[in-house]
Amino acid sequence: MEPKKLSAVNIAVREAPFRQFLGRREPSVVQFPPWGDGRSLVVDHNEYNFDHAFQANSSQEELYDTLILPLVEKVLQGYPCTALAYGQTGTGKSYSMGMAPPKSILQPEQIGILPRCLKDILERLNSQQENNKAPIKVAASFIEIYNEKAYDLLSNSPHLPMVPSRCQNCTSLVLTSQDDLQRLLQLGAGNRKVRATPMNANSSRSHAIVTIHVRNGSQHSRMNIVDLAGSEGVRRTAHEGVARQEGVNINRGLLSITKVIMSMGAGHSLIPYRDSVLTTVLQESLTAKSYVTFLACISPHAADLSETVATLRFATSAKKLRLNPQQLQHKQSVTAQTPHAFRRPLSSSTAIKKPLQPAAQNSICGRSDPKSKNQTLLQRTRSDMGLTPKAKKRAREVLKMEDTTMSVPFINISDCSLSLIEYQEEVGKQDRQLMPPPGAGMGGLAPPSQRKVIYGSDSRLHSTALEQALEPALEPPPAPSRRGQLFTCPSSSIEEEEAAMEAEDTLSEMPTLSNRPKTLSGIQPLEPSPPKAILPRVLRRSTRLMSIQSIPESNSTQSTRFNKTEHLRRSVRLAQLKEELPAKDSARSSNRTRSVLKAMDLLPPTVVEGAGEGARQSQAKRKTKKEKSSWLDNHRKDFLNLLNNGSVKELKKLPGIGPKTAASLATYRYVAGSFKDLGQVKELPIWAGNKWHNVCVANCLES
Numbered sequence: 001m002e003p004k005k006l007s008a009v010n011i012a013v014r015e016a017p018f019r020q021f022l023g024r025r026e027p028s029v030v031q032f033p034p035w036g037d038g039r040s041l042v043v044d045h046n047e048y049n050f051d052h053a054f055q056a057n058s059s060q061e062e063l064y065d066t067l068i069l070p071l072v073e074k075v076l077q078g079y080p081c082t083a084l085a086y087g088q089t090g091t092g093k094s095y096s097m098g099m100a101p102p103k104s105i106l107q108p109e110q111i112g113i114l115p116r117c118l119k120d121i122l123e124r125l126n127s128q129q130e131n132n133k134a135p136i137k138v139a140a141s142f143i144e145i146y147n148e149k150a151y152d153l154l155s156n157s158p159h160l161p162m163v164p165s166r167c168q169n170c171t172s173l174v175l176t177s178q179d180d181l182q183r184l185l186q187l188g189a190g191n192r193k194v195r196a197t198p199m200n201a202n203s204s205r206s207h208a209i210v211t212i213h214v215r216n217g218s219q220h221s222r223m224n225i226v227d228l229a230g231s232e233g234v235r236r237t238a239h240e241g242v243a244r245q246e247g248v249n250i251n252r253g254l255l256s257i258t259k260v261i262m263s264m265g266a267g268h269s270l271i272p273y274r275d276s277v278l279t280t281v282l283q284e285s286l287t288a289k290s291y292v293t294f295l296a297c298i299s300p301h302a303a304d305l306s307e308t309v310a311t312l313r314f315a316t317s318a319k320k321l322r323l324n325p326q327q328l329q330h331k332q333s334v335t336a337q338t339p340h341a342f343r344r345p346l347s348s349s350t351a352i353k354k355p356l357q358p359a360a361q362n363s364i365c366g367r368s369d370p371k372s373k374n375q376t377l378l379q380r381t382r383s384d385m386g387l388t389p390k391a392k393k394r395a396r397e398v399l400k401m402e403d404t405t406m407s408v409p410f411i412n413i414s415d416c417s418l419s420l421i422e423y424q425e426e427v428g429k430q431d432r433q434l435m436p437p438p439g440a441g442m443g444g445l446a447p448p449s450q451r452k453v454i455y456g457s458d459s460r461l462h463s464t465a466l467e468q469a470l471e472p473a474l475e476p477p478p479a480p481s482r483r484g485q486l487f488t489c490p491s492s493s494i495e496e497e498e499a500a501m502e503a504e505d506t507l508s509e510m511p512t513l514s515n516r517p518k519t520l521s522g523i524q525p526l527e528p529s530p531p532k533a534i535l536p537r538v539l540r541r542s543t544r545l546m547s548i549q550s551i552p553e554s555n556s557t558q559s560t561r562f563n564k565t566e567h568l569r570r571s572v573r574l575a576q577l578k579e580e581l582p583a584k585d586s587a588r589s590s591n592r593t594r595s596v597l598k599a600m601d602l603l604p605p606t607v608v609e610g611a612g613e614g615a616r617q618s619q620a621k622r623k624t625k626k627e628k629s630s631w632l633d634n635h636r637k638d639f640l641n642l643l644n645n646g647s648v649k650e651l652k653k654l655p656g657i658g659p660k661t662a663a664s665l666a667t668y669r670y671v672a673g674s675f676k677d678l679g680q681v682k683e684l685p686i687w688a689g690n691k692w693h694n695v696c697v698a699n700c701l702e703s
């Protein structure tokens, strides 16, 4: 059987045995239903489902094999991992995590997670070491956070608090043998602050964090084993004075970790790591790049019911976490190969972030100043996150961090004839600016074959890397979104118009949209543009362009010819052209040429000879209307093509279409086959209210 894929977040619950001094006078409040399959439990008539639910009689070995062994594999592969025990006092957090001093362990089966994990890592590395040239080093640090202060339990002065930001530099013991392991536990667990409470004779009053560092050459991964202090209310532990303050600080740490988990689960961009020393220290380990395992320890006693329910609620909220270490690591490795100009800031600390979007911008669209962008970000962060000085400071730090990885939001291309047209999500407004009005003719929505992203041969290497960086999944190379293709910049220069006309000429030879995945997905090199002709400005632009295409002569000849006719009246020049053109090879004349000729044919003699203004205006109007309607028809066809052929990813990039609608569209398409027309799409039961209308407006489908 294939091993089950390890999910990045694992939530488990373990029931503690009855406290001996209370005796077993009552049934447990925790029930494990037979249908639960070792995943569910019922407390106070409510059923809770987790990844694993361990009964009170479950063994330490079973717990370790289920929860930690997969993490050991991951840490050896280079992923950061964290195992965290949470729960009320006396529910077996320290027992499960193996944080008790070795002397107190009487039976081998009582050995907890930490010693088992260290032993396993050492054994595996020793066997790997034989085949490995680079030495693999294992070291461990042991710190505790007591009363909002961090203590290095392995140092010579374990009772002197450390600066929280220096916790990364605390003492690490290099582990090579079982003796080192015993020493670590003896020193660390022995130096922990414990106090007898009414609920636990050996209650740990601090949060303990053991970090196992594995260094394999340049790769450094770490695994945190965290034993949090009891989550009970201060009132229940009946403490006064110093002990009461301890309880308050314990709860502050626990509250902050709950807030961090909640914010990560909710996908916030700023996570309140700095709210307590505990979360500051764990910042590195509680990120979207980590594998995290929560062990919620609960009591079977009815007297502890409220704490049990609170612990179960915390565990349930942790289920919302969506971490993706594998994808992020892949992204990072791709980013490392990507030129800096194309690099995007990777999700540094949050659980969920919006999918990375290409930030490269076409030089035609203008540059956006990274500094001003940062400034806006800072302002927004201030207003969003509140204006307390602490919050501001945090925001500034985050921005500073982001600034170091901030990509250049535009691409400098030395060759002006080459450009990279890219979709930029955050400048949604620019779409409107980029999109030409329907009457803009060739500058408007070009036929599919013309919708190309153009870049130079020298930038091809970069763009390949860019494609990989932006879309690392095993998919065809992506690059600019469909929206970017639909609304390419109106070409204002003659060269672009020429390129567009050339592309139109080859339209008939191009494959259809459905069998052109490359064109759909974007970046394609453009055939070299024809040499520039020196064109006299006196002629109509369309006529000049038409002439270039239909008369393939040398530049010099063209310019002479135009120069010769320059002094003639426009009507005479048009008449001359009209005579000349049919004589040329008709096969070479493009659609464009034909349309221009047609337009010229349409000119009634009265117009040429200076007919009335009214007739001229109505004719212009007719022409615009016709162009507009043909533009709309093409556009609608393209839109339908995209609906029929685009992936969900491409569909959801369309304005007005969200992920759910995109998925529904793809499902309908899969079930009922391709849509015949937009009317059929409109009839789908997925458009609530005037949603379809909004989609039409947003995509310019209506006249």
Ligand SMILES: Nc1ncnc2c1ncn2[C@@H]1O[C@H](COP(=O)(O)OP(=O)(O)OP(=O)(O)O)[C@@H](O)[C@H]1O
Pocket (backbone or CB within 6 Å): 015, 016, 017, 056, 087, 088, 089, 090, 091, 092, 093, 094, 095, 096, 200, 202, 203, 204, 205, 228, 229, 230, 231, 297
């Ligand atoms: N599953 C278990 N099997 C056997 N004994 C257990 C189990 N869970 C807890 N115990 C015992 O219960 C006592 C309290 O456990 P422990 O100190 O681990 O609780 P805790 O949750 O860490 O408490 P605190 O938060 O106060 O430190 C210990 O003596 C431990 O041996």
